[in-house]
Amino acid sequence: xxxxxxxxxxxxxxxxxxxxxxxxxxxxxxxxxxxxxxxxxxxxxxxxxxxxxxxxxxxxxxxxxxxxxxxxxxxxxxxxxxxxxxxxxxxxxxxxxxxxxxxxxxxxxxxxxxxxxxxxxxxxxxxxxxxxxxxxxxxxxxxxxxxxxxxxxxxxxxxxxxxxxxxxxxxxxxxxxxxxxxxxxxxxxxxxxxxxxxxxxxxxxxxxxxxxxxxxxxxxxxxxxxxxxxxxxxxxxxxxxxxxxxxxxxxxxxxxxxxxxxxxxxxxxxxxxxxxxxxxxxxxxxxxxxxxxxxxxxxxxxxxxxxxxxxxxxxxxxxxxxxxxxxxxxxxxxxxxxxxxxxxxxxxxxxxxxxxxxxxxxxxxxxxxxxxxxxxxxxxxxxxxxxxxxxxxxxx
Amino acid sequence: xxxxxxxxxxxxxxxxxxxxxxxxxxxxxxxxxxxxxxxxxxxxxxxxxxxxxxxxxxxxxxxxxxxxxxxxxxxxxxxxxxxxxxxxxxxxxxxxxxxxxxxxxxxxxxxxxxxxxxxxxxxxxxxxxxxxxxxxxxxxxxxxxxxxxxxxxxxxxxxxxxxxxxxxxxxxxxxxxxxxxxxxxxxxxxxxxxxxxxxxxxxxxxxxxxxxxxxxxxxxxxxxxxxxxxxxxxxxxxxxxxxxxxxxxxxxxxxxxxxxxxxxxxxxxxxxxxxxxxxxxxxxxxxxxxxxxxxxxxxxxxxxxxxxxxxxxxxxxxxxxxxxxxxxxxxxxxxxxxxxxxxxxxxxxxxxxxxxxxx
Numbered sequence: 001x002x003x004x005x006x007x008x009x010x011x012x013x014x015x016x017x018x019x020x021x022x023x024x025x026x027x028x029x030x031x032x033x034x035x036x037x038x039x040x041x042x043x044x045x046x047x048x049x050x051x052x053x054x055x056x057x058x059x060x061x062x063x064x065x066x067x068x069x070x071x072x073x074x075x076x077x078x079x080x081x082x083x084x085x086x087x088x089x090x091x092x093x094x095x096x097x098x099x100x101x102x103x104x105x106x107x108x109x110x111x112x113x114x115x116x117x118x119x120x121x122x123x124x125x126x127x128x129x130x131x132x133x134x135x136x137x138x139x140x141x142x143x144x145x146x147x148x149x150x151x152x153x154x155x156x157x158x159x160x161x162x163x164x165x166x167x168x169x170x171x172x173x174x175x176x177x178x179x180x181x182x183x184x185x186x187x188x189x190x191x192x193x194x195x196x197x198x199x200x201x202x203x204x205x206x207x208x209x210x211x212x213x214x215x216x217x218x219x220x221x222x223x224x225x226x227x228x229x230x231x232x233x234x235x236x237x238x239x240x241x242x243x244x245x246x247x248x249x250x251x252x253x254x255x256x257x258x259x260x261x262x263x264x265x266x267x268x269x270x271x272x273x274x275x276x277x278x279x280x281x282x283x284x285x286x287x288x289x290x291x292x293x294x295x296x297x298x299x300x301x302x303x304x305x306x307x308x309x310x311x312x313x314x315x316x317x318x319x320x321x322x323x324x325x326x327x328x329x330x331x332x333x334x335x336x337x338x339x340x341x342x343x344x345x346x347x348x349x350x351x352x353x354x355x356x357x358x359x360x361x362x363x364x365x366x367x368x369x370x371x372x373x374x375x376x377x378x379x380x381x382x383x384x385x386x387x388x389x390x391x392x393x394x395x396x
Numbered sequence: 397x398x399x400x401x402x403x404x405x406x407x408x409x410x411x412x413x414x415x416x417x418x419x420x421x422x423x424x425x426x427x428x429x430x431x432x433x434x435x436x437x438x439x440x441x442x443x444x445x446x447x448x449x450x451x452x453x454x455x456x457x458x459x460x461x462x463x464x465x466x467x468x469x470x471x472x473x474x475x476x477x478x479x480x481x482x483x484x485x486x487x488x489x490x491x492x493x494x495x496x497x498x499x500x501x502x503x504x505x506x507x508x509x510x511x512x513x514x515x516x517x518x519x520x521x522x523x524x525x526x527x528x529x530x531x532x533x534x535x536x537x538x539x540x541x542x543x544x545x546x547x548x549x550x551x552x553x554x555x556x557x558x559x560x561x562x563x564x565x566x567x568x569x570x571x572x573x574x575x576x577x578x579x580x581x582x583x584x585x586x587x588x589x590x591x592x593x594x595x596x597x598x599x600x601x602x603x604x605x606x607x608x609x610x611x612x613x614x615x616x617x618x619x620x621x622x623x624x625x626x627x628x629x630x631x632x633x634x635x636x637x638x639x640x641x642x643x644x645x646x647x648x649x650x651x652x653x654x655x656x657x658x659x660x661x662x663x664x665x666x667x668x669x670x671x672x673x674x675x676x677x678x679x680x681x682x683x684x685x686x687x688x689x690x691x692x693x694x695x696x697x698x699x700x701x702x703x704x705x706x707x708x709x710x711x712x713x714x715x716x717x718x719x720x721x722x723x724x725x726x727x728x729x730x731x732x733x734x735x736x737x738x739x740x741x742x743x744x745x746x747x748x749x750x751x752x753x754x755x
Contacts, residue, residue, distance in 0.1 A: 063660055328640070339431025339554065342438050346540035349640060354603060356684055378658040378685050382603060385645075386678030388667035391660050 001025065003281045004067050004077040006059050006231060009037020010267045011259025012083035013046050014274025015281065019081075020050030022282035027052045027075055029059055029067070037085055038105065039267045041112050060380045062231050062255070070383065072391050079254050079281035082232060082242070083274060086225035086260035091125075091314050092363060095192035096221065097323040104133045104222030111136035118218020122197060124148040124189040125222040127264075127308040131176035131183070133220055144179055145216045148187040148199065150206055150223070150314075155307040162303030165296045169266065189219050190317040206313030223310055226362060227261040230380035237374060239305075240362070247286060248277035256281050265301030272297060315367055324367065325360040327353020335364060341373040351375075354382075399425040400575040401734075402565050404557045404588070405713075407437040408539055408720050410580030411546035412727030413712050415468075417578075418550055420735050425574070426547065427567065429556040433543040436582045436719060439688020441599065441636060441644045442539040443612065444721040447479040447531035448619050450495060451502035453745035454697060454718070457725045459503060460741055462533055464724035472542035473639055479534030480509075480518060480611040481618075482525040484633075484672055489527035492616040496529040505532040518613060520676045527616075534612055536636065539720050546723075557581075560588060562708025576734065578710045583654075583689040585713035589706070590699050590748065591755040592714050594689035596650040598662050600670075602680045604641030612636040613673055618647065622717065623696060627651035629662060633669030635677070643680065645670045647717070651692070658685055690716045698722060699753055700729055700746040710734065711748055 003019040005012045008030035016028040028046075030037075033055050036044030046053060054069070061068040067075045088103035090096065102117065104125060110117065111133070121142045123134045126149055134147045156163065163170065173180070190208055191198035195215050200208035227241050236243045236251035241263045248256045258277040259270035272293040276286040318324075320333035328349040338344035341351075341361070350364045351357030357364075357375050365372035401417050403410045406428035414424045428434065444465050449455040466474060481496075483489045496506040507530045514528035515521050555567035564573040579585050583594040618632035627650070634646040648662050663685065671678050693699055693714035703709040712730050715722050725740055732739045748754070 061658070061660060063657075066660075068660060340434050343431060343433060343540050343544075346433075346438055346538060347544065352640065352642075354683065378687075379663075379682060382681035382683045384679055384681050385600075385602070385667040385671055388600075388663045388682060389671055389678065391664040391667075393661075 001282055002076060002078045003081065003278070004029065004075050005081040005083060005278070006067070007037065007083035007085060007259070008032070008035040008046065008053065009039055009083060009085055009259060009270065011270040011274035011277070012037065012081070013044065014271045015081045015083055015256075015258055015278035016051045017048050018275045018278030019282040020048050022279060022284045024282035026050055027054060029054045029057055029069060029075070031056065031058045038109065041109065058381045059231060060383055061378070065254070070381070070387065072387050074392065079256060081277045081281050082229070082250070082255065082257040082261055083259045083277070084228040084231065084261055086227045086264060087358070088222040089224050089226045089362060090221045090359065091223045091310070091317070092322055092324055093190050093192070093317040094319055094322050097326045098192065100195070100217055101192060101219045101221060104129060104220045107220040108133045108136060111140055114140065116140045116142045116218070118216065119143060120145050120216045121218045121220065122146050122148065122189055122214065122216045123220045126150045126310065127222065127224055127304070129222055131173070131179060133222070134179040134182065135176050137220075138179055144182045145214055146187070146199065147179055147183045148189060149183060149185045150188045150202055150311070151308050152186050152204065156303070159303035159307060162299040166300040169300060189221065192219055202313065204311065206311040207316055224308060225260065225264050226358070229261055230377045233376035233378060240374065246291065247280035248273055249280065263298070263301045264304060265297050269294065269297030269301060318367070324364055325350040325353065327355050332367060335368050338368065338370050341365065341370055344368060344370050397425070398573055399423045401578060402427060402572060402574045403578040403580055404560070404565065405580035405582060406432045406543065406547065406552055407435055407580065407582050408433065408543050408546070408723045409582065409712050409715060409726055410578070411543045412723035413578050413580055413730050414550045415546040416727035416731035417734070420731050424550055425572070426550055426552045427555050427557055427565065428552065429554065431554060432547055432552065433540040436688050436690060437539045437543055439686060440539065440597070440717065440720065441646065442537045442542070442720055444535040444537060445479060445612070445718065446504050446533045447481055447506070448622060450619070451498055453742065454722070455499070455502055455504070456741045457698065457722050457729070458718070460725035460728070461722050462535070464728065465535065465537070468546065468724055469537045469542050471545050473538040474535065475537070475639065476535045477636070478611050479531040480514060480613045481529045481531065481616050482514060482521070482613065482673065483527040483616045484522070484525055486526050488616050492527050492529060495616070495619065506530070507532070518610060520608060520674050521613065522673055522675055536612065537720065542720070560709055562703070562706045576708045576710060578712055578730065580712045582713055582719070583691040585691060585711065586755070588709065588711070589703065589755060590711050590713065591694060591753050592699070593651060593692045593694070594654055595692035595716065596648070596652060596655070596687060597646065597690055597717065598648045598658065598666065598685055598687040600645040600663065600666055600682045601684045601686070602643040602645070602677070603683050605643060605680060606637070606641030608676070609635060609637045609643055609674065615669065615673060621647070621649055624649070625694060629665070631662070631665040631669055633673045635670050635673050643677070654689060656687055658687065691719070692716050694752040695750060698726060698746050699748055700726055701733060701743060701748045703748050714753070
């Protein structure tokens with residue numbers, strides 16, 4: 001049984017370990033030099049005699065039972081586990097494309113390397129991820145001007161089941177106490193010009209009701225996450241995230257998914273899903289207690305998605321000349337009426353640049369009302385033509 | 397609602413038909429299940445070519461279209477970039493020159509170039525080419541913008557048409573009666589009784605390298621690949637840049653129904669063919685690939701005319717990979733035939749009752 005795992009974060013590592021313990025021949029592929037993923041970057045150790053860990057290599061195409069890697073190199077598999085995680089979704093506002101604005105995820109990654117790009121910092125967006133980012137920056141000596149959560153914490157009062165089943169999640173809040181005093185809810189950065197940052201109080205739809213000016217040289221934004229699902233463009237999904245059954249199998253037979261590609265629920269849920277996916281991929285029945293942990297974690301993940309959902313009022317933050325697509329310099333006023341994403345792209349060039357719509361396509365869809373098409377990218381990472389030319393002949 | 401004509405399909409052909417019919421004073425309703433240019437039209441490179449057609453009815457249609465396009469495509473990134481066709485082997489040199497001579501006799505602007513002259517047009521071209529012909533009339537446009545421009549002022553409804561009797565169309569939302577129906581459903585035209593099959597094609601798109609490649613440049617064996625009826629994979633090197641600086645790389649032809657999976661063997665073949673034309677491309681990253689289905693008629697000629705079996709049902713399809721280039725003349729010819737005008741070109745080669753076409 002050959003199991004290939006893509007991604008070496010908490011979900012991927014758990015899947016690889018579990019599948020190898022079950023006797024499968026396991027290869028874990030990751031684009032970073034070390035295991036750990038975004039969450040455990042630089043803090044994870046991965047050693048398992050049954051797992052071949054391929055580092056610094058990107059996977060770009062799944063073709064039948066073959067995973068294509070940069071190189072070019074191919075891995076054949078009997079089961080594949082997609083554990084490629086998610087990345088921040090930034091919402092645009094006037095000035096978001098200028099200097100001094102980065103995603104919360106990028107700020108976090110830099111902080112883990114001991115780097116902060118600003119001295120007076122604002123963290124703005126929605127979701128519990130804002131607090132650890134602010135904490136990490138403060139630990140590096142930055143002054144936290146504010147941590148702005150666009151939603152209201154009262155939304156969690158509607159989720160008693162999820163909270164009760166996941167009490168440990170709430171106790172995590174204590175570790176962020178140093179920045180909690182800077183936390184303001186129903187608040188967001190809605191413009192930045194130089195170091196002058198416009199901070200607005202929002203109504204429940206995220207429409208500004210009042211605003212003030214703060215001074216900061218760095219604004220870190222994160223309005224939730226989008227999953228990295230390019231390797232399985234045909235797998236079914238709901239709200240962008242991959243659909244999986246109780247054994248973590250996607251709608252494509254033999255292809256499993258674990259971790260944040262299936263929904264945002266934190267590292268412990270990702271790890272539990274990895275165990276289930278690894279066991280199922282190796283042909284074993286997943287342990288009942290882990291299936292139970294996944295069910296519990298999903299309750300929390302779904303509550304999180306509801307409590308921190310993006311509200312439509314953000315669309316009023318933009319001016320006609322606000323950039324929507326940074327790669328191709330497309331602003332709001334350039335987005336014409338269209339009936340589909342392809343029409344929208346080919347008339348405005350939105351989502352046609354280097355990032356291939358990873359940052360802007362979802363926002364462009366929301367701004368125009370054009371139905372989001374899930375952005376099927378058939379080549380997951382850019383590859384030089386010379387490398388494509390060296391692909392092996394038809395495999396038998 | 398009782399339009400004079402219902403056009404089924406809002407691709408470049410349906411849009412051109414609708415525009416030409418409206419210009420004759422007819423009321424037109426366009427019906428498409430997705431929207432303007434949502435199928436084949438947006439899945440190509442937006443080429444308006446005469447270079448790839450030998451003397452014959454398709455070249456006549458292409459030349460007539462080429463005359464009409466500049467005025468129609470003003471808001472659609474119209475660019476008269478010119479085509480450069482090159483032979484890459486000693487054996488391919490004479491056939492290319494002979495092909496160009498035949499085209500010149502039929503009124504095509506085809507200038508033979510030496511390899512050095514070709515390199516002065518395209519500095520990164522492989523120095524080992526054995527012959528080159530410069531086609532000044534070859535042009536390019538943005539097919540989505542062109543389709544939208546043609547459809548300006550014309551009603552469009554989003555629905556799937558399941559059947560027609562030439563006097564009405566049946567959709568999921570009910571029956572719409574009309575004076576006549578035009579089947580411009582491209583590779584899906586078979587639903588309405590003509591033998592059109594999907595022929596798969598894939599295009600690679602590189603990261604932007606503005607100014608590096610100036611013309612549409614392709615290998616002379618492309619013409620043979622187009623004319624082939626083989627179902628197996630055929631590829632030929634076709635390279636050109638867009639106004640955004642990206643380079644588009646084709647072309648592949650494959651008959652495998654509506655299967656849209658991307659195959660690594662196609663990517664490999666396209667990459668090799670492109671590098672053979674421009675060795676510097678080996679280092680340029682591909683950032684995406686897209687594919688589509690050409691409406692393929694087994695005898696390689698468009699189908700334009702009334703269906704003798706169902707009066708009132710007209711067809712405008714089967715343009716394979718040349719729909720953008722042939723659209724304005726197709727629309728004009730269809731309107732001429734429907735309204736009793738003098739046909740723009742001889743309509744007989746495109747008639748519906750060809751043995752390969754009637755199903």
